[in-house]
Amino acid sequence: MKNRTSLIFIVCLVTLAAIGVVSRLMVNPSEFFKSIFVFAIVGVILYFLVRHFYKGSPDKKEQHAFRKAAKRSKKKYIQREGRKPSAKSGSITSLKKHANKSKSATHLTVIEGRKGKKKNRASF
Numbered sequence: 454m455k456n457r458t459s460l461i462f463i464v465c466l467v468t469l470a471a472i473g474v475v476s477r478l479m480v481n482p483s484e485f486f487k488s489i490f491v492f493a494i495v496g497v498i499l500y501f502l503v504r505h506f507y508k509g510s511p512d513k514k515e516q517h518a519f520r521k522a523a524k525r526s527k528k529k530y531i532q533r534e535g536r537k538p539s540a541k542s543g544s545i546t547s548l549k550k551h552a553n554k555s556k557s558a559t560h561l562t563v564i565e566g567r568k569g570k571k572k573n574r575a576s577f
Contacts, residue, residue: 478485 474485
């Protein structure tokens with residue numbers, strides 16, 4: 454019931470706005486187009502001002518680090534796309550071995566546990 458009431462309200466509002474725009478266009482077209490032009494200019498100025506102030510400062514460390522990492526990633530991706538294997542550099546298998554080589558994370562350690570033993574669980 455509430456959604457139907459709001460829908461009727463919105464339809465009435467849009468209808469009244471359309472009637473107002475058409476009547477203003479019929480009475481004085483030059484003023485209508487002038488006001489539309491001014492409205493568009495003000496809208497563009499407000500858009501750029503809001504975008505400028507709410508963009509966020511690039512001085513923030515997090516944003517700066519993210520942008521730096523994004524640039525590195527983009528360069529790395531472009532270099533990989535642009536590079537093609539040549540006959541002089543080696544075979545394709547050597548390139549595949551190099552690509553599959555993974556770096557080990559030194560900050561991660563393996564904790565040995567009891568993987569073979571099962572837990573005693575009560576069955577219901």
